[in-house]
Amino acid sequence: MWFKHLHLYRLHENGAWSFDALQDALTAHAFAPVTAHQARTHGWTAPAGRHSEQLLHEVSGHRLLSLMRQERLLPPAVIRETLEERAAEQEAAQGYPPGRREKQVLKERIIEELLPQAFTRSNRTDLWWDTHRGLIGINASSSKRAEQALDALRQSLGSLQVTPLAVATPPGRTMTGWLSDPSARPEGLLLGDQIELRSRADDDGVLRARSIDPDGEEIRTALEVGRQVSRLSIALEGQLSLILQEDLALKSLRFDDALIDEASDSSDSDNPIMSMETEFVLMAQVLSNAVEQLTQWLGGEAEAIPATS
Known part of the structure; x- marks a missing residue:
């Protein structure tokens, strides 16, 4: 549970979300694994993992929630190699190489075929919400990953007024x-x-x-x-x-x-x-x-x- 990194945001509507309202919003956007033809998905998961199905914990005014992301791993090299093979087969069959649009259609078909066979990778991002100080801290190694988690929270709540925490002196x-x-x-x-x-x-x-x-x-x-x-x-x-x-x-x-x-x-x-x-x-x-x-x-x-x- 110990955070490794922290990206901080000032919440400008701290009292807008009660525990129950927040829990309901998270439940409506709970995580579900990727389907056979999905490239990626995300949703809220239980911070305690397999020990609980509870999506939100609050202790002494501190809230904990976790975002789960899952994606199918389809290496570009595999797509490219398969595309070259299919294009060569089509050229042999029709006597001329496929054009740009035809190759794009081929590529989309290949991705659709290969996705169900691809391995999946999951990662979790934990968020700490300090209701006393109106702060949200995100345990993420990069600002991009932190912003993605914040965007997911915003989508789940419908609106979320936050700005990166800033200080007077650089x-x-x-x-x-x-x-x-x-x-x-x-x-x-x-x-x-x-x-x-x-x-x-x-x-x-x-x-x-x-x-x-x-x-x-x-x-x-x-x-x-x-x-x-x-x-x-x-x-x-x-x-x-x-x-x-x-x-x-x-x-x-x-x-x-x-x-x-x-x-x-x-x-x-x-x-x-x-x-x-x-x-x-x-x-x-x-x-x-x-x-x-x-x-x-x-x-x-x-x-x-x-x-x-």
């Missing part, structure tokens, strides 16, 4: 300040050893460093020639460590060992759903506090114009 500028001036680092912030620096002019590429001293000579020299931080590993003391990106995405989340131990001690092996909810609420509380702390360190939240949907 994160890259603040992170550069933390590296340049140790006295600018907030209390409770620890710098890690993974750093990505880019040139302001974007003409010198990107400098990526692992296992490096953030206060070392190499980093100081790079900052002096005008490079700016685009990714920085940090830790919030006693809570979690992460890589903060300049777009405010939080990557490679690692929660404090004490939190993991607390969840383990509180788990109930006879009740997997209760164990999952315990892990979730502990994680959600830490994430909520961490987001609030990071937002403050980054100059406070920027005013956002609610998006129409």
